[in-house]
Amino acid sequence: MKISVTKTNSTAGTEVLRDAQGGKANQSGQSDDEAFSAMLAHHKALVETARECVKALNVAIHEGDAYETTQSEFITYFVDQVLPHAKAEEETVYPAAATQVGLGNLVERMIAEHRELEYQLKLLQQVTTPFDVMKVATHMVDLFEKHVNVENQQILPVLLNSDVNSLSEILSALHEHYELLCRSSGAVKTDGDIESEGDKGNKGAREVVGPYVLDVRNLPPAQRHQTIFATFNGLAPLASFVLVNDHDPKPLYYQFNAEYTGEFGWEYLESGPEVWRVRIFKQ
């Protein structure tokens, strides 16, 4: 069995979103409730297509087929569909959600999960054994599904019930961003780190960015540890972020060791003299 993940057949949910949001944008009177339903349908379609990719990978591996093609299609699907969706959310839904009481830390966690998906995608481009390909791809889809469920259950309903925000307008803006990202010659721009179509690697996939970077250098010292622990607590299992600090965060390491014994990983990527970068994992 082989699936073909193309822009056309993997945007069924997007079409639902487009129709609904287009209605709003074109004064056809779409309500916030309708926009909410359209977004749920879009999320469902994204997750289902990703699951289909993993199923196809599993079948190819077990039947001894050339699974690399399906691996490449899976990567392309995430680069062309999932990452633009995530990036568009960061420009529209998340800023609106962050203004809602109690959602600030959750939005931080959602952004960290986007960065983790990008990191895992990079891993998927590098692994070469069937076992590792399945492990990474399955983890990605599990993480994505959980992530989407949180958006569906904890973020979108708050915006739907907000007196300040119009969910239909927010989702209309999301769709515009998404379209722009998809349209830019097949290139997805996230801080300049995702390459253009012409830079595709030998598996037909573009390079993606690394994990979420938390730079605390401009935060007041009193807020640093709180922010770092909030980010860590928001990580999915096996996820990570890169902490950037202006001094060796050794005391933080000891605090992690005391409070999260055996639950975290700590890897220095850069050790001064001016900047320290540490990758912190959730075990």
Ligand SMILES: [Fe+2]
């Ligand atoms: Fe998201």
Ligand SMILES: [Fe+2]
């Ligand atoms: Fe989403």
